[in-house]
Ligand SMILES: Cc1cc2nc3c(=O)[nH]c(=O)nc-3n(C[C@@H](O)[C@@H](O)[C@H](O)COP(=O)(O)OP(=O)(O)OC[C@H]3O[C@@H](n4cnc5c(N)ncnc54)[C@H](O)[C@@H]3O)c2cc1C
Ligand code: FES
């Protein structure tokens with residue numbers, strides 16, 4: 188660890204310039220970074236860029252008909268947002284099951300996504316909301332941004348398509364149409380301060396008993412937060428009855444590839460996957 | 475790594491300056507540079523809340539926050555609660571209800587309890603379940619939590635009766 192410079196820029200442009208060249212570590216709430224660097228699993232780069240002073244990266248609003256959340260927005264901000272409670276309660280539910288009050292106050296949304304844990308709780312609701320992330324970098328003269336669908340963002344445990352020098356500035360998703368149902372479940376022995384054993388989100392429309400526009404996302408059962416495409420296909424356009432639910436349970440069980448670890452066995456995670464998809468579909472049927 | 479960064483912030487209401495290495499935690503700074511040893515290092519991983527302090531009116535785990543990030547902000551620690559006229563209401567309630575045993579977790583627990591009650595001010599009174607959930611980031615090995623919840627519930631009740639902010 189040989190830190191040569193510490194910076195706390197107050198604009199995206201300034202931060203992007205500091206990150207140019209790539210030998211820099213972005214610091215946000217520090218809730219992932221501190222345990223990782225203190226335990227030695229990760230080293231700081233020569234340049235530290237603390238992004239907490241960049242006010243233009245905070246806030247929740249509507250832009251061009253889409254919901255836009257600044258990357259530095261905290262999990263507490265999400266939990267307390269009236270707009271999200273109305274428009275994306277599935278994200279608020281996940282925020283409510285996130286860590287503890289103190290950790291929620293410090294954790295940024297972009298930090299949770301950039302950490303790219305297969306168990307990251309914000310990833311699941313954002314996958315079912317069909318979110319995109321905005322990545323910014325300095326192209327030599329100005330800021331250049333690209334948008335990546337969250338579904339294509341994660342590439343492995345702790346890995347994403349983000350390249351050195353990029354900053355995640357915002358997260359966006361479409362406003363939800365009528366008849367849209369979305370729900371989130373997370374398992375762990377306690378209501379919070381618990382890394383997910385399995386988490387699952389589902390969104391869909393239900394018209395005259397037929398389920399459509401189905402999106403299913405599952406956490407902690409694969410190397411990345413998983414969009415369960417086969418399960419979605421098994422459900423799409425079907426009458427939501429017991430036979431359909433049973434098919435979804437079986438497909439989801441085949442689609443996940445969980446591991447054994449200290450929190451649960453692979454067998455149990457597969458089992459929970461089936462329990463959760465059933466529970467979520469029953470919830471859809473009842474709503 | 476001898477680099478140090480100058481930071482300026484408000485510490486328990488007093489304008490304060492410090493020079494800290496960029497990777498020092500806020501908790502280490504409080505304990506080592508200012509001798510404010512109320513907040514404790516227990517887990518060092520955000521799990522136990524023994525290091526809880528208020529920054530810009532939000533509680534955080536000081537073991538996870540970098541000291542450099544205090545620059546320009548307002549911090550309150552357990553040492554800032556009592557005044558010349560005595561203990562703060564929340565501190566006194568913990569004493570009155572016998573909530574404090576060894577005391578190791580208590581500076582963090584009281585900061586979080588105070589935050590919880592203040593955040594809820596003006597809304598429907600906190601139930602015992604709400605209090606337990608609000609304190610889920612604070613671990614105590616001695617009290618069994620019942621008396622902790624008693625103490626916080628008493629402050630909530632008092633606040634409701636007087637209609638004032640009592641914490
Ligand atoms: C006790 C404890 C309990 C937890 N419980 C949960 C839980 O229940 N569910 C859950 O999902 N997570 C949980 N977490 C992890 C959660 O706190 C983090 O994932 C958090 O959201 C990360 O945000 P941060 O702002 O603290 O990021 P940091 O720790 O500052 O950064 C995380 C990573 O992302 C990078 N980064 C941060 N922001 C950006 C950006 N804008 N652009 C580019 N790179 C960036 C950093 O360089 C770093 O690699 C827990 C953590 C702790 C310590
Ligand atoms: S010492 Fe900070 S949370 Fe345990």
Ligand code: FES
Nearest residue numbers: 576577614615616
């Ligand atoms: S009083 Fe001893 S740990 Fe809480």
